[in-house]
Amino acid sequence: MSVTEMFSYLQGFLSADQDVREDIRKVVQTLEQTAREILTVLQSVHQPSGFKEIPGKCAKARELFCTVRTQIAQLKTKFPVEQYYRFHEHWRFVLQRLAFLSAFVVYLESESLVTRGEVAQILGIEVVQDRGFHLDLEDYLAGVLIMASELSRLAVNSVTAGDYSRPIRISNFINELDSGFRLLNLKNDPLRKRYDGLKYDVKKIEEVVYDLSIRGLAKEAESVSDK
Amino acid sequence: MKKRGGEECQQKSANVGQDLEARANPASAVLSVFKVFQQELDIKHDKYERLVKISRDVTIESKRTIFLLHRVTSVPDAEALLSEADTKLEAVRQKIGQIAEELRGEDIYQFHRAFTPGIQEFVEAASFLHYIRHRSLISLEEINARLVFVGSKELDNKDSAGSPEALTFQVTPSDYLLGVADLTGELMRLCISSVGNGDIDTPFQLSQFLRQIHDGFSYIGNTGPYEVSKKLHTLRQSLGKVEDACYTLRVRGSEIPKHMLADVFSSRSALVDPDEGSA
Numbered sequence: 001m002s003v004t005e006m007f008s009y010l011q012g013f014l015s016a017d018q019d020v021r022e023d024i025r026k027v028v029q030t031l032e033q034t035a036r037e038i039l040t041v042l043q044s045v046h047q048p049s050g051f052k053e054i055p056g057k058c059a060k061a062r063e064l065f066c067t068v069r070t071q072i073a074q075l076k077t078k079f080p081v082e083q084y085y086r087f088h089e090h091w092r093f094v095l096q097r098l099a100f101l102s103a104f105v106v107y108l109e110s111e112s113l114v115t116r117g118e119v120a121q122i123l124g125i126e127v128v129q130d131r132g133f134h135l136d137l138e139d140y141l142a143g144v145l146i147m148a149s150e151l152s153r154l155a156v157n158s159v160t161a162g163d164y165s166r167p168i169r170i171s172n173f174i175n176e177l178d179s180g181f182r183l184l185n186l187k188n189d190p191l192r193k194r195y196d197g198l199k200y201d202v203k204k205i206e207e208v209v210y211d212l213s214i215r216g217l218a219k220e221a222e223s224v225s226d227k
Numbered sequence: 228m229k230k231r232g233g234e235e236c237q238q239k240s241a242n243v244g245q246d247l248e249a250r251a252n253p254a255s256a257v258l259s260v261f262k263v264f265q266q267e268l269d270i271k272h273d274k275y276e277r278l279v280k281i282s283r284d285v286t287i288e289s290k291r292t293i294f295l296l297h298r299v300t301s302v303p304d305a306e307a308l309l310s311e312a313d314t315k316l317e318a319v320r321q322k323i324g325q326i327a328e329e330l331r332g333e334d335i336y337q338f339h340r341a342f343t344p345g346i347q348e349f350v351e352a353a354s355f356l357h358y359i360r361h362r363s364l365i366s367l368e369e370i371n372a373r374l375v376f377v378g379s380k381e382l383d384n385k386d387s388a389g390s391p392e393a394l395t396f397q398v399t400p401s402d403y404l405l406g407v408a409d410l411t412g413e414l415m416r417l418c419i420s421s422v423g424n425g426d427i428d429t430p431f432q433l434s435q436f437l438r439q440i441h442d443g444f445s446y447i448g449n450t451g452p453y454e455v456s457k458k459l460h461t462l463r464q465s466l467g468k469v470e471d472a473c474y475t476l477r478v479r480g481s482e483i484p485k486h487m488l489a490d491v492f493s494s495r496s497a498l499v500d501p502d503e504g505s506a
Binding site for chain 1: 363
């Protein structure tokens with residue numbers, strides 16, 4: 001094979017690669033749009049009036065996740081399934097956002113930590129790598145960490161809205177999450193950076209709980225929730 | 228050895244787990260889930276580290292092969308030297324076999340960053356050897372064809388039947404491209420040193436070959452990965468040096484007797500040397 005032939009073969013390969021990336025980018029853009037819409041819907045829970053409408057907001061968000069599923073199904077058709085990690089960077093960010101959004105919805109509904117399987121189910125993807133387009137563990141964890149900072153905000157706003165018991169529940173939840181993350185041996189990567197932010201969320205929520213307890217508001221809330 | 232590393236890791240994590248469990252709710256579902264995550268991440272990170280290590284070995288050995296090949300101009304018995312380079316590259320090949328072993332059943336792009344420097348260096352060494360032998364560019368397929376390994380020495384229970392299953396390692400086109408870009412730097416050095424040894428033909432062959440490669444890279448332009456455009460700059464410099472050398476040979480060659488030309492160039496290559504570090 002002559003040098004020229006070799007290079008024109010490589011050039012063909014490279015431009016095919018670029019076309020695939022272009023296609024992926026287009027679909028990812030629509031996914032980002034939907035993710036923003038879901039975020040807008042969920043953001044309203046921070047409003048004083050929003051606290052009563054949590055189930056309604058969640059239902060609406062779940063509806064929007066249907067769009068996400070069709071868009072992801074579209075994304076899947078854009079590249080060979082075994083080359084997931086070759087193009088991973090293109091959808092990594094949006095997948096983390098979507099993992100966060102599904103985790104947030106599940107938390108608002110049931111106050112529990114979303115499992116990886118649940119996220120995968122909400123997004124219409126797989127958990128295990130071998131079975132196709134899947135949710136990378138690190139992306140799932142990143143999504144959970146984004147939710148933690150969202151929850152610390154929610155704790156503050158729920159006090160403003162007069163819901164004194166919620167911050168305590170959030171505090172327990174976040175503490176559990178924190179000890180979970182402490183089990184992991186993270187490398188010096190983006191996930192680790194994000195995890196380093198978790199302690200500030202924990203601190204913030206502890207402050208809220210402290211403020212409530214020295215004013216006797218926490219006890220009041222506890223006795224209400226015990227009954 | 229691999230196995231022992233894994234056990235240690237698990238033991239350590241179990242201790243940490245117990246500490247935390249004592250503090251938090253022991254029956255917590257969250258903690259047990261995270262313990263699974265811990266294992267999954269550790270396995271992945273361990274594999275990554277092993278690959279980085281093998282890749283480093285591949286880089287070092289390939290570099291040594293290239294140094295060995297540079298001696299080809301000053302040694303009377305080139306064939307012996309080339310076969311020594313062959314054995315060295317065979318050792319590198321075995322290392323790449325280990326990489327392939329690690330990547331069995333994995334998405335190669337997931338760990339690509341761990342071993343790409345080693346592979347590029349290997350492409351550089353293999354193509355350099357190929358050029359010295361055949362005066363042509365080794366193709367991507369030829370390289371890939373060499374990286375087929377038969378079975379594994381380790382008793383993996385995955386292939387329990389014991390049938391020697393072929394294991395291939397595929398060099399990606401961009402790794403190949405970057406390796407070839409590095410090759411041009413080596414060819415430039417070969418050109419200068421062969422002139423120093425009074426070899427008049429090699430520089431002209433090399434300049435022609437380098438020009439072809441340069442044209443190829445210009446054809447690809449910025450469609451390629453980001454690193455290619457950086458290397459294109461160095462490639463231009465190398466090509467410039469080789470073309471200058473040929474120019475001087477042509478001009479001075481007509482007026483100086485051949486046996487004196489070597490002296491002209493040995494002083495000249497000393498002048499060129501300082502920039503080589505950047506190439």
